Amino acid sequence: MLQTGIRTKENLSISNQLIQVLDQESQAINYLIQNFPDSATVLVEKILQTKGRVIFSGMGKSGHVSKKLVATFSGLKIPALFLHPGEALHGDLGMVKSDDIIIAISKSGTGREFEQIIPVLKSQGNFTSLICCANGKLSFLVDLTVKLPFKKEACTLNLAPTSSSTLCMAFGDALAVVCSQMQGFAECDFAKIHPAGALGKRLLLKVDSLMHKGINLPLVEPNTNFQDLLFAITSKKMGIAIVVEDGKVLGIVTDGDLRRACELGPMVFDQKARDIMIGNPKFIEKDLLAYSALQIMEEFNITSLVVLDKNKKVAGLIHIHDLVKAGL
DSSP states (O other), X not given: OOOOSOOOHHXXXXXXXXXXXXXXXXXXXXXXXXXXXXXXXXXXXXXXXXXXXXXXXXXXXXXXXXXXXXHHHHHTTOOEEEOOHHHXXXXXXXGOOTTOEEEEEOSSSOOHHHHHHHHHHHHTTOEEEEEESSOOGGGGTSSXXXXXXXXXXXXXXXXXXXXXXXXXXXXXXXXXXXXXHHTTOOHHHHHHHOTXXXXXXXXXXXXXXXXXXXGXXXXXXXXXXXXXXXXXXXXXXXXXXXXXXXXXXXXEEEHHHHHHHGGGGGGGGGOBHHHHOEESOOEEETTSBHHHHHHHHHHHTOSEEEEEOTTSOEEEEEEHHHHHXXXX
């Protein structure tokens, strides 16, 4: 049975080996930083100039790196696409438009598929580039080569793509971040293309989309008696009633207010909503962000907000549970 939490010489040795691999990969990135290729700047300029998409292509591990970079570029609002070199030779070249920029990834700078693909792409006007870690035949075929300074793999045999693939991925991430920054990519842009994420919800979800409205609202009039007030709060299951007159908010009554009113004893049944309510309650307009409602609730330590329309009349009620369910 596997033992955990017990520090032995064996697992200390394993830990040291793991750390050594991580250290070697970090050294590869640091070596790149210290010997950064000037051609990288040109590649950024070409990406910014292109009116088409950034198409990444690679075989094996380089293909996996390419797919990851496509996701990163797309997530930063830079249109990107993955082209499998093998499939490209059997029809997928048709997905490439003349204004797309091609970035081939190959550690060795070689690849038979690319030897056939690149001339075709160049003939239709595509700008072609290569990210590699060694001089290879492809360097003489493409328009631009970015050779990443590289010493050895973290693999003990110096064979499996480890440090080299990490290097290509880190460099690709740097390309994406810098290009998006230079294009003025902002939080609001991120939210629009990540609507299901936490930031997207914070910047896109409006109060109107989450609030309770219509017959679900616990509305009462100023003269509503105690029994009916109690029923309104209990039946709507929101722990609150909104006291309104001509559609405008006069105050609110919470279940806590009801309990405190019960200290009057039997006289509580003579109380009306206006006698128990709290005037000038916190509110929010329905067109504001739902995240703003959460901030108000947190600031004033409350669990719900009355929602008003542009005429300052009751439009709904939003509860903290609604915000939690929405992922805010």
